[in-house]
């Protein structure tokens with residue numbers, strides 16, 4: 731089947747949105763089990779990502795830059811960095827990771843246990 735660049739890009743935007751929003755909601759002080767869950771999620775995401783070409787590139791990236799899941803800040807910073815690696819390969823502009831602060835607001839309306847909403 732022919733590649734559909736529009737659909738591929740749409741899938742990418744939706745996926746990155748979920749990816750970064752999940753990091754923004756990860757606990758500031760995760761338990762070992764939380765950290766393992768996120769690490770496992772990221773590995774499975776990379777394995778099962780529907781665009782096979784993207785998935786194999788991303789899996790290589792994870793080998794070079796293993797997921798950082800020791801805290802929310804680590805996870806947010808790591809995800810921003812790997813997305814920038816993908817941006818670079820696709821010749822897209824670099825995102826300033828210092829400005830990621832409130833960029834990914836889940837809009838859930840509930841409060842997490844550590845005071846960030």
Ligand code: FAD
Nearest residue numbers: 739742743745746750783784787788810811813814816825
């Ligand atoms: P996107 O890269 O989708 O980003 C969406 C928005 O996120 C941006 O507009 C910006 O506001 C914000 N953003 C940008 N950079 C960052 C950052 N570093 N941290 C946080 N937020 C940021 N496409 C391919 O053609 N080939 C591939 O091999 C490929 N591999 C991919 C691998 C993965 C794991 C994923 C999730 C997507 C992949 N894609 C790939 C899709 C590609 O990354 C883009 O999603 C798609 O091209 C649409 O690009 P975009 O310019 O709209 O911005």
